[in-house]
Amino acid sequence: MSNPLNISHLTGLRISGTDAIVFCQSQLTTDFRQLRPEQWQICAWCDPKGRCLAVILACRDEDHVDLVIPRSQLPLLEKLKLFAIGHKVEFSAPMTVIGDLDPDEASDISRLPDGRGLSLSVQASDEVAADILNWRIADLCLPVPWLNNHCSGQHLPQFLGLEDNGGLSYQKGCFPGQEVIARLHYLGKIKYRLAGFMLKGAGDLAEIDSGRLTIRGHDQGAQILQSVRAGQDLIGLAVCPADLPVPVDIDWPDANRPLSGQMTEPKRLCYYRDNHDN
Numbered sequence: 319m320s321n322p323l324n325i326s327h328l329t330g331l332r333i334s335g336t337d338a339i340v341f342c343q344s345q346l347t348t349d350f351r352q353l354r355p356e357q358w359q360i361c362a363w364c365d366p367k368g369r370c371l372a373v374i375l376a377c378r379d380e381d382h383v384d385l386v387i388p389r390s391q392l393p394l395l396e397k398l399k400l401f402a403i404g405h406k407v408e409f410s411a412p413m414t415v416i417g418d419l420d421p422d423e424a425s426d427i428s429r430l431p432d433g434r435g436l437s438l439s440v441q442a443s444d445e446v447a448a449d450i451l452n453w454r455i456a457d458l459c460l461p462v463p464w465l466n467n468h469c470s471g472q473h474l475p476q477f478l479g480l481e482d483n484g485g486l487s488y489q490k491g492c493f494p495g496q497e498v499i500a501r502l503h504y505l506g507k508i509k510y511r512l513a514g515f516m517l518k519g520a521g522d523l524a525e526i527d528s529g530r531l532t533i534r535g536h537d538q539g540a541q542i543l544q545s546v547r548a549g550q551d552l553i554g555l556a557v558c559p560a561d562l563p564v565p566v567d568i569d570w571p572d573a574n575r576p577l578s579g580q581m582t583e584p585k586r587l588c589y590y591r592d593n594h595d596n
Contacts, residue, residue, distance in 0.1 A: 323417045323449050329389040330413035330438035334382035337405040342383045345401060345494065346376060347475055349487035353378045358386075358430045360462055360485040362475050363398065368495030368502075369471045370478060373463050375436065377428045384438050386415055388464050413438040417453055431483070432460055448594075454546045455553070455591045461584035463512055463555050464544050468528035472541070475499060477557050479512040511560045513540065514587045517552040517570050517579040526570070531556055533581065534567040540581060548594035552577070553587050 333342065343350045348361035358377045362370040372394045375386040387395055392412060399409055418435035421427050427435035434456060457464065463478040476499070480486040488500055502508065515531060525547055530539040538559045545554030552570075558581060570577040 321418055321420065321449070323419070323453065325415040325417045325450065325453060327389055327450075327454075328386050328415040329392050330415045331385045331387070331395050332382050332410040332413060332438060333385065333407050334410070335405070335407040336381070337407050338381065338383050339378055341402055341405040341407050342376065342378070342385075343490060344492065345398065346374065347480060347486045347493060347499075348376065348484060349490040350376070350378050350383070351490070352484075352487075355379050356426070356428050358428055358436050360460075360480065360483055362478070362480055362485065363394070364475065364493070364495035364499070365471055366494055366498075368474050368498030370465060370473055370475055370480075371470050373465050373478065373480075375430070375462070377436075386436065386438075388466060390466055391470065394470070413440060415439075419449060419452060419456070430460065432456060451546065451548065451594055452591050455548060455587060455594070458514060458544075458546065458553060458555055459585055459588040459591070461512060461514070461555055466527050466544065469541065469543055473510070473557055474502060476502060476508050477510040477512065478543075508560050510557050511562075512584065513556055513558045513562070513564060514582045514584040515540070515542075515545075515554055515556050515568060515579060516582060516587070517545075517568075517577040519550055520547060520552040520575075520577060521550060523547070523552065523575050523577075526552060526554070529570075529572075531558075531581070532569040532571050533558065533562065534569065536562060536566070540568070548590040551579075551590070553590055555584060556581070 377384045421435035475486045526545045540556040540558035
């Protein structure tokens with residue numbers, strides 16, 4: 319890789335064995351039969367009610383599957399092992415996540431849909447603060463709707479955009495929550511969707527990983543999933559009403575530090591990549 323980075327806020331797990339792909343097919347929302355070894359795919363692990371417990375990046379090979387998840391949600395992957403009874407699989411210890419913002423064209427590293435390289439390692443690599451921030455901003459733009467312990471188990475995959483990026487398959491067979499998720503797809507109406515947001519003038523305010531944004535002129539708010547501080551602004555992803563037109567003005571009604579900004583499409587957050595010091 320041209321510029322390997324230790325993505326320390328993420329952690330990895332390798333599931334190996336003759337049933338590795340079959341096991342992941344039965345538990346996660348994407349169709350592992352359609353994945354290529356050079357492809358990382360966003361997907362989710364859901365509870366029986368169809369709510370996403372965790373958003374995961376997955377990559378398959380002939381004899382193993384690699385999974386990436388926020389480090390704060392590692393205990394969830396430990397619970398995944400409980401469903402492996404009867405499958406010939408082995409779970410690795412937590413592994414280091416290595417990323418490359420701009421891999422060489424000749425590199426055979428597996429890639430995210432936007433071209434970034436990603437792999438798992440048992441060894442750590444360098445961590446450069448500016449590059450890690452650019453990595454996190456790129457995740458917002460893609461978008462990768464990482465969950466945390468505040469919003470785990472609250473949203474259906476469709477609310478997080480997984481229906482639009484190959485992370486949710488209706489033909490793959492059964493997985494936890496599949497009936498609820500399919501019923502919404504075929505008979506229901508999607509009431510919520512994923513959007514980006516920008517809050518201006520945050521200064522030294524810490525990143526926000528929970529709470530609700532007030533949407534001006536709308537009687538519903540938006541639930542924050544994650545945020546990143548980029549210069550003087552806070553940017554992030556939130557789940558908002560599906561009928562919300564963007565851009566639209568929003569407020570963070572915190573009593574100690576109220577902020578204002580806009581709800582927008584995630585791709586507009588790419589402006590902040592390499593511009594976060596402005």
